[in-house]
Amino acid sequence: MNRILASLVMAGALCAAGGAAEAQQVNRPYRTVGQWKVESIYEKRKFLLCRAGTNTQAGLIGVLQYARKSWALSFPDMNFSKGTKLNGMLEMGRASQPVSVTAGRPGMRENFTLNGNVLEAMRQGGHMSLAIGGKTWSWYMNDAGLAMGAVQDCVVAALKDGGVLDTQAAAPAAKPAYQGCYVDTPSRTLPVTLITKAATLESCNQAAKNGGYTYFGLQYGGQCFAGRNPTYTRTMEGECNMRCQSNTKQVCGGFWRNSVWRVN
Numbered sequence: 001m002n003r004i005l006a007s008l009v010m011a012g013a014l015c016a017a018g019g020a021a022e023a024q025q026v027n028r029p030y031r032t033v034g035q036w037k038v039e040s041i042y043e044k045r046k047f048l049l050c051r052a053g054t055n056t057q058a059g060l061i062g063v064l065q066y067a068r069k070s071w072a073l074s075f076p077d078m079n080f081s082k083g084t085k086l087n088g089m090l091e092m093g094r095a096s097q098p099v100s101v102t103a104g105r106p107g108m109r110e111n112f113t114l115n116g117n118v119l120e121a122m123r124q125g126g127h128m129s130l131a132i133g134g135k136t137w138s139w140y141m142n143d144a145g146l147a148m149g150a151v152q153d154c155v156v157a158a159l160k161d162g163g164v165l166d167t168q169a170a171a172p173a174a175k176p177a178y179q180g181c182y183v184d185t186p187s188r189t190l191p192v193t194l195i196t197k198a199a200t201l202e203s204c205n206q207a208a209k210n211g212g213y214t215y216f217g218l219q220y221g222g223q224c225f226a227g228r229n230p231t232y233t234r235t236m237e238g239e240c241n242m243r244c245q246s247n248t249k250q251v252c253g254g255f256w257r258n259s260v261w262r263v264n
Contacts, residue, residue: 024043024044025041025042025043025048026041026042026043026045027039027040027041028040028041028042030050030150030154030157031150031153031154033052033143033146033147033149033150034142034143034146034147035054035055035142035143036052036053036054036143036146036147036150037052037053037054038050038051038052038147038150038151038154039051039053039154040154040158047067047158047159048066048067049064049065049066049067049155050064050065050151050152050154050155050158051063051064051065051074051151052147052148052150052151053074054142054147056139056140056141057138057139057140058075058076058130058137058138058139059075059076059137060076061073061074061075061076061139061141062074062075062109063114063122063144063147063148063151064111064151065148065151065152065154065155067155067158067159069155070113071113071114071115071119071148072111072112072113072114073090073111073112073114074109074110074111075109075110075111075112075130075137076109076110077106077107077108077109077110078103078110078132078133078135079106080103080133081103082103082104082105082106083102083103084102084103084133085100085101085102085103086100086101086102086103086132086133087099087100087132088100088130088131088132088133089130089131089132090112090114090118090128090129090130091118091128091129091130091131092117092118092121092122092126092127092128092141092237092238093121093124093126093127093236093237093238093239094121094236094237094238094239094241095116095117095118095120095121095238096117096118097114097115097116097117097118099112099113099130099132101132112130120251121237121238122141122144122145122148123144123145123148124144124145124178124180124181124237124240124251124259125140125141125142125143125144125145125178125180125237126140126141126180126236126237127139127140127141127236128140128141145178149175175264176201176205176216176261176262176263176264177261177262177264178259178260178261179215179232179260179261179262180232180234180237180260181234181235181236181237181238181239181240181253181254181257181258181259181260182217182232182233182234182235182257182258182260183232183233183234183235183256183257183258184217184219184225184253184256184257184258185256188225189217189227189230189231189232189233189258190215190216190217190225190226190227190230190258190260191225191227191230192211192213192225192226192227193223193224193225194207194208194211194216194224194225194226195207195222195223195224196223196224197221197222197223197245198222198245198246199218199222199223199224199244199246199252200218200222200244200246200247200250200252201218201244201247201250201261203224203246204216204217204218204224204226204261205261205263205264207224207226208224208226208263209263209264211226213226213227213228213263214227214228214229214262214263215227215228215230215260215261215262215263216260216261216263217230217253217258217259217260217261218244218250218251218252218253218258218259218261219252219253219254219256219257219258219259220242220252220253220254220255221242221243221244221245221252221253222244222245222246222252223252223253225258226263230260232260235257239254239257240253240254240257240258240259241254242254242255
């Protein structure tokens with residue numbers, strides 16, 4: 001039991017207050033995605049959450065999804081006195097949301113609920129910052145979308161397995177690789193027009209794949225372009241801010257902005 005508790009502390013595990021509750025938690029590796037390590041966390045053999053963690057210049061960052069499907073950002077101990085009430089702002093590209101927390105005991109990681117534009121922007125990856133209590137941290141969420149997808153798979157698998165996940169789920173099928181939000185011009189950095197409206201990630205990828213192209217871009221809510229060796233000027237993720245007309249859960253670039261993907 002002491003070895004289990006020690007490993008949880010070294011991993012920066014999220015634990016309920018009190019030593020007894022900490023000792024009841026068990027972490028199980030699930031999958032590695034890029035630099036992210038995904039694990040499921042149980043308490044008394046009851047599934048609690050799945051978390052993806054990675055080291056950044058701000059420290060060990062965790063992206064969590066609880067059994068009830070809500071999302072949170074896990075942040076390293078900020079060295080405020082226990083009980084200090086803090087208010088601040090979490091930003092991702094041009095998306096932002098106010099956050100608040102009551103500092104826990106020293107060494108505890110703090111949790112910030114994720115919602116709205118910040119949650120969607122995080123799926124695209126890029127620069128993120130947290131300003132709270134007169135301090136500011138900034139870091140890059142590389143491969144965040146892939147990590148969040150793996151966390152969702154982890155939650156589904158754990159719930160389906162009755163909350164006791166003893167085996168790693170099969171690797172998901174290959175998906176298009178997101179490249180970022182890029183500026184476009186009338187001369188088109190992705191020169192081939194494949195779909196003029198109502199495109200989605202899936203339809204644009206398939207059209208580009210059928211044409212033998214390497215990259216595709218979604219723009220202006222549903223336009224689909226493709227190319228083999230495009231030239232890029234990357235910009236902030238917040239500038240790709242238009243939902244796809246045919247699938248509002250997806251982002252289809254913006255005004256003269258491409259959400260660029262590498263074809264699967």
